[in-house]
């Protein structure tokens with residue numbers, strides 16, 4: 001469900017730009033107004049969502065422990081999968097965010113002749129990691145469009161990314177990996193029956209959107225020439241708040257920019273917020289030290305209990321008969 | 330077990346994991362016999378003042394709900410979103426990657442797609458979307474949102490009582506989304522409408538009034554333990570002398586009442602008694618705080634707190650220095666992760682120190698509660714126990730990690746250290762089925778009733794399957810554990826899937842190996858079975 005709808009939506013978005021830029025000459029709208037709006041929605045939206053989560057307190061410290069706890073000195077603790085200190089938690093979170101530690105554990109269980117067999121399954125981990133890292137690097141590379149003199153760090157990224165020095169213009173590895181990874185992530189939703197069964201439009205849409213963004217980007221860089229001077233003029237104009245949208249740039253650029261804008265604007269309303277959520281996830285970001293350090297529940301309240309006195313009143317005679325000491329004879 | 334008419338293992342083991350053609354939202358819930366527990370009785374809910382106490386039958390159409398049930402549920406959700414960051418975040422960030430899908434023992438044992446943790450969550454998340462998110466309000470089903478209807482409510486009930494809150498899904502989820510937490514909150518919502526199961530509500534009521542799940546009254550607790558004392562004397566020639574509700578004892582000992590009740594838990598309880606006697610430990614049992622387990626935890630967080638507050642009230646009344654807790658899974662999840670928040674600071678207690686070895690339990694310095702297996706591991710490490718592991722030579726042992734102590738604590742090496750010191754033959758199950766990746770017994774979180782036996786056998790299938798592997802490969806014939814529910818739930822599971830494997834608590838193994846001062850020549854173990862011959866089959 002939702003695949004057709006998502007596909008239609010992405011195609012409609014592309015056609016919209018086509019009509020808007022080619023037909024109605026709305027260069028400034030697509031080149032500046034919409035990107036600005038998207039950026040504002042993104043920033044405010046993300047902050048709003050994170051603040052809203054943050055306002056729900058964490059009443060209990062319930063990390064999911066993934067290894068040996070802190071015990072006697074002679075028992076080796078798994079400090080990162082079951083941290084008992086803040087520094088341990090920081091490492092756990094870094095591993096989670098930058099290396100997808102939990103996904104790395106992934107297994108696949110299959111039934112063979114009545115027996116369940118569990119095997120390691122790293123594909124999702126690999127594709128997920130490749131996708132996120134490439135996306136980040138590509139994003140950083142794009143900063144060259146927003147700075148007058150391209151900073152050294154960005155140049156370094158570019159150089160590394162084009163390590164093999166093939167093609168004119170130089171081929172970026174991240175471009176290939178990104179498309180490959182997104183394609184895998186998309187295909188598994190269509191091919192694996194269980195994943196297909198749980199997938200929603202909200203799962204296909206961002207994948208197709210990102211794939212379209214990548215493809216338009218690649219087309220622009222390697223195949224369809226755009227007026228690069230015009231592009232830089234526009235992007236620099238955006239950061240200096242004096243955008244000039246040139247008509248000579250080529251519609252493919254506007255499509256690319258518009259899809260990116262949609263992605264940004266869509267972000268805070270969607271599951272893409274998992275980026276912020278993982279940092280706030282109480283099963284991961286807390287130390288397993290409950291018996292050492294008390295965790296406070298801000299809304300804790302007194303509860304009704306059955307007191308010892310009431311208990312003894314119920315059973316005093318029976319207790320006395322059995323020789324169990326009582327408070328009141 | 331024998332009473333049930335569930336299919337035989339060959340039949341039950343044929344599981345189809347292919348999802349149906351129809352979208353899950355279009356498949357109405359079917360409350361299948363042998364897969365659910367009886368509804369909570371009016372009298373059980375009344376004891377603890379829970380709403381909508383009435384007798385009802387899940388299989389019948391009319392669940393006798395209050396007029397405004399929908400409003401109650403939606404307000405319940407709204408309140409909990411504001412109270413629990415877990416719930417709030419988990420409702421929002423699932424990307425439906427499916428990493429958790431085949432991690433749930435109920436899915437692996439049933440193939441029912443709604444037992445995939447991600448879909449179990451979507452059952453509730455879909456309603457959350459409809460009433461609490463803009464996208465869900467506007468786009469409805471396309472956005473994965475749906476109305477809260479009576480059918481949906483029944484589906485929640487059915488599937489939230491097909492989750493043992495084991496957290497295996499949470500371990501693999503890239504964002505730590507913990508279906509156990511969602512189930513806990515889902516069950517809280519159910520309890521706003523009186524929709525508990527009797528297997529949980531009954532023990533909860535018992536525990537509230539009488540101090541333990543089984544409803545044992547003080548004199549019965551004493552007489553039960555007196556029986557153990559006699560048996561121990563018969564077997565060892567040593568008379569152990571436990572005390573009850575004794576003021577001024579150094580240590581208060583608390584264990585699940587299940588250990589007092591049925592085979593093989595009672596042998597574990599006898600093990601406790603023998604160990605403490607041998608050490609000359611200054612400890613007391615309590616008849617008021619006579620339950621370490623907490624079926625309130627399977628009801629609502631508030632109910633859990635109401636039940637366990639007895640433990641600290643009793644510790645204070647008796648003036649003990651610290652608390653020692655027996656072998657149990659969910660008990661330790663609650664003791665470890667919740668007690669300090671609910672009942673701290675425990676400044677009327679002292680930092681626990683082992684009176685035998687002088688070891689300070691630094692990892693328990695704030696709550697002052699020590700796990701018995703920790704305590705024993707420390708004794709063995711310091712050479713304080715005289716052990717003859719050959720008395721367990723008839724056993725080829727493997728260890729089942731309880732979900733709660735594994736993923737809510739990380740208690741792995743302590744029990745292994747103890748077991749390996751009291752048994753000569755020990756083999757681990759496959760790596761993907763032990764420690765943090767352990768599979769549930771299939772009956773946790775209050776689902777160890779008898780009317781849901783098919784569910785239990787299905788849920789326990791992955792665990793049993795791993796036991797079968799070592800049974801066939803190494804001749805494993807004993808499944809050790811540190812959990813009272815395991816001791817109750819695993820024997821029928823083994824009889825069903827892996828006949829020939831029996832179940833034991835860890836301290837039963839300890840007590841069999843323990844050479845006590847002044848004991849007579851032992852000829853039988855705690856189960857009254859002849860001890861293996863010396864030098865006999867030592868190389869099994």
Ligand code: SF4
Pocket residue numbers: 422423424425426427428429430446447501502503504505506
């Ligand atoms: S692993 Fe986590 S994010 Fe993935 S489907 Fe399961 S709950 Fe959702």
Ligand code: SF4
Pocket residue numbers: 432433434435444445446449491492493494495496497498499508509512
């Ligand atoms: S907590 Fe355990 S039983 Fe519940 S959904 Fe997750 S894996 Fe299944």
